[in-house]
Amino acid sequence: MTSTSPLLPAPLLKVDDLHVSYGRVEAVQGVSLSVGAGQIVSVIGANGAGKSTLMGAIIGALPSRGRVEYAGRPLAHTPLESRVAAGMTLVPERRELFSSMTVEDNLRLGAYTRRREGAGDLGGVFTRFPRLEERRKQLAGTLSGGEQQMLAIGRALMARPKLLLLDEPSLGLAPLIVREILRIVAELRDTGVTVLLVEQNARAALAISDFGYVLEGGQVRLSGPAADLAHDPAVVASYLGAAK
Amino acid sequence: MNIFDPAIFPILTADGLTNGAVYALLSLALVLVFAVTRVIFVPQGEFVMFGTLTLASLQLGRVPGTLTLLLVLLAISTVLNVVEALRRGDGRSAGISGVSGVALGAGLWALTTTLAAAKAPLLVQVLLTLLLVVPLGPLLYRVVFQPLRNASVLVLLIASVALHLVLVGLGLVFFGPEGSRTPAFAEGNTVLGGVTLSNQSLLVIMVSALLMVGLYYFFDRTLTGKALRATAVNRMGARLVGIRPTAAGSLAFTVAALIGALSGLLIGPSIAVSYDTGFLIGLKGFVGAIIGGLVSYPVAALGALLVGLIESYASFSLSQWKEVIVFTLILPVLLWRSLSSKHHDEEDE
Numbered sequence: 001m002t003s004t005s006p007l008l009p010a011p012l013l014k015v016d017d018l019h020v021s022y023g024r025v026e027a028v029q030g031v032s033l034s035v036g037a038g039q040i041v042s043v044i045g046a047n048g049a050g051k052s053t054l055m056g057a058i059i060g061a062l063p064s065r066g067r068v069e070y071a072g073r074p075l076a077h078t079p080l081e082s083r084v085a086a087g088m089t090l091v092p093e094r095r096e097l098f099s100s101m102t103v104e105d106n107l108r109l110g111a112y113t114r115r116r117e118g119a120g121d122l123g124g125v126f127t128r129f130p131r132l133e134e135r136r137k138q139l140a141g142t143l144s145g146g147e148q149q150m151l152a153i154g155r156a157l158m159a160r161p162k163l164l165l166l167d168e169p170s171l172g173l174a175p176l177i178v179r180e181i182l183r184i185v186a187e188l189r190d191t192g193v194t195v196l197l198v199e200q201n202a203r204a205a206l207a208i209s210d211f212g213y214v215l216e217g218g219q220v221r222l223s224g225p226a227a228d229l230a231h232d233p234a235v236v237a238s239y240l241g242a243a244k
Numbered sequence: 245m246n247i248f249d250p251a252i253f254p255i256l257t258a259d260g261l262t263n264g265a266v267y268a269l270l271s272l273a274l275v276l277v278f279a280v281t282r283v284i285f286v287p288q289g290e291f292v293m294f295g296t297l298t299l300a301s302l303q304l305g306r307v308p309g310t311l312t313l314l315l316v317l318l319a320i321s322t323v324l325n326v327v328e329a330l331r332r333g334d335g336r337s338a339g340i341s342g343v344s345g346v347a348l349g350a351g352l353w354a355l356t357t358t359l360a361a362a363k364a365p366l367l368v369q370v371l372l373t374l375l376l377v378v379p380l381g382p383l384l385y386r387v388v389f390q391p392l393r394n395a396s397v398l399v400l401l402i403a404s405v406a407l408h409l410v411l412v413g414l415g416l417v418f419f420g421p422e423g424s425r426t427p428a429f430a431e432g433n434t435v436l437g438g439v440t441l442s443n444q445s446l447l448v449i450m451v452s453a454l455l456m457v458g459l460y461y462f463f464d465r466t467l468t469g470k471a472l473r474a475t476a477v478n479r480m481g482a483r484l485v486g487i488r489p490t491a492a493g494s495l496a497f498t499v500a501a502l503i504g505a506l507s508g509l510l511i512g513p514s515i516a517v518s519y520d521t522g523f524l525i526g527l528k529g530f531v532g533a534i535i536g537g538l539v540s541y542p543v544a545a546l547g548a549l550l551v552g553l554i555e556s557y558a559s560f561s562l563s564q565w566k567e568v569i570v571f572t573l574i575l576p577v578l579l580w581r582s583l584s585s586k587h588h589d590e591e592d593e
Binding site: 017098 | 259332471473474480481485
């Protein structure tokens with residue numbers, strides 16, 4: 001599938017013919033996608049479709065072949081930490097929090113790349129996630145699953161990212177908390193953060209997205225404006241369950 | 245005479261605390277290096293040996309062999325950095341690495357040869373010793389351990405043992421087989437609650453305590469210290485907030501070398517240090533670190549103090565069994581740990 005750019009805004013992230021292999025198994029097979037500045041773009045697909053692998057390759061945690069361009073610059077020789085410093089952050093599926101450190105320390109470390117500019121936006125994160133402020137002296141490992149997800153997103157926001165990569169933020173969380181988290185993600189777009197969202201919960205993801213890609217067996221099967229995908233018969237049948 | 249005799253017990257205790265304080269510092273360095281880089285740093289004691297013997301060389305007006313080692317490591321790491329930058333196609337950083345490496349080497353050489361010949365005052369010699377020994381930490385990390393950073397704990401341990409053997413050999417070449425003492429930093433005695441303590445012992449305990457407070461402040465209050473802890477807790481998480489594991493590893497090795505060199509300066513006046521002394525001292529710190537399970541700083545430090553005390557009491561009543569008793573300590577601890585802790589896979593990433 002070729003990705004002609006139907007997007008109006010200039011792409012902040014452009015992925016071209018990306019391949020990622022684990023030994024002989026190719027988990028991502030020539031994926032191309034583009035994320036316009038200020039948009040929420042989601043990648044939906046079943047378990048094992050290669051979604052998390054795709055995210056790992058985009059942030060630079062996994063070796064890959066192909067082209068990843070961020071803000072018009074190729075990233076082939078840019079290590080993960082420099083990508084973070086350049087304004088990309090990933091909230092991984094496993095969250096990767098500092099479990100034996102406090103909520104506040106986790107957040108402050110989120111602003112590590114901005115340490116010369118001062119404390120980072122702790123207040124802004126607490127406004128968005130009041131629960132984290134109540135728990136600021138608690139160890140991250142003692143938080144509930146939903147709170148840990150909020151902390152993972154909050155820590156990523158401390159770096160004031162231009163592009164936020166969110167890998168399965170709804171995984172293992174109660175529906176009420178999922179709705180809360182996705183509402184916050186939608187709000188982030190209004191503050192100018194571009195979001196690439198990977199989700200199994202396709203209905204919830206498409207509801208807040210501008211554009212969507214369907215990943216199957218490591219390849220893009222379908223793409224289009226989120227509203228169209230949500231009504232595409234093939235998507236409805238495979239990912240949205242029985243239409244209500 | 246019984247060790248609990250009131251005439252002897254306080255003296256043995258003070259002696260044990262003095263050595264224990266140094267072991268405690270070394271155990272902290274071992275825990276730090278292991279937590280951040282997964283390297284069981286066998287050559288930690290060699291920094292102690294280089295610390296004492298570098299100062300002893302300077303006292304004799306000689307240029308210490310440490311300078312040669314430092315310059316060779318600096319040359320290798322500069323070449324590595326330049327090659328790496330060129331591979332990335334980053335000619336500018338390659339140039340900067342090359343020029344700064346050469347300038348740094350030339351500066352250190354000029355400074356050391358001038359000051360060694362001039363027989364500078366003790367304090368200047370101490371600072372010069374730190375300047376020569378502390379950079380060995382990050383340079384050894386760059387040359388030996390950074391290229392192995394994705395290797396297993398076992399491979400890192402093998403490299404660590406090899407490095408220990410190399411450094412002991414170099415110690416023999418640089419400083420000869422004789423032991424040396426360095427002059428005491430403080431003369432005289434102080435009477436505290438009926439116990440006479442040498443001022444040198446008091447200085448050792450005070451400097452160790454200060455250093456521990458400093459380390460606590462560094463890890464608990466500064467963002468850089470927290471970044472080191474974060475790397476130890478979750479390497480991937482640390483990378484995701486932009487902390488480079490190699491920078492964290494380099495910093496951990498710098499702190500370890502600083503602790504080692506300072507320990508060498510602290511014990512230099514009380515024991516004769518020779519090229520092979522470092523290993524035994526480091527091993528006692530290691531027993532403390534093992535008591536702390538290579539993860540807990542306070543337990544490691546307390547364990548190391550205990551090692552110092554037991555060693556001191558044993559050296560009085562059972563002196564020929566002293567090392568045996570100290571190292572036997574590790575057995576019940578290991579037994580208890582293996583029974584009480586749940587099993588972890590070696591690499592859980």
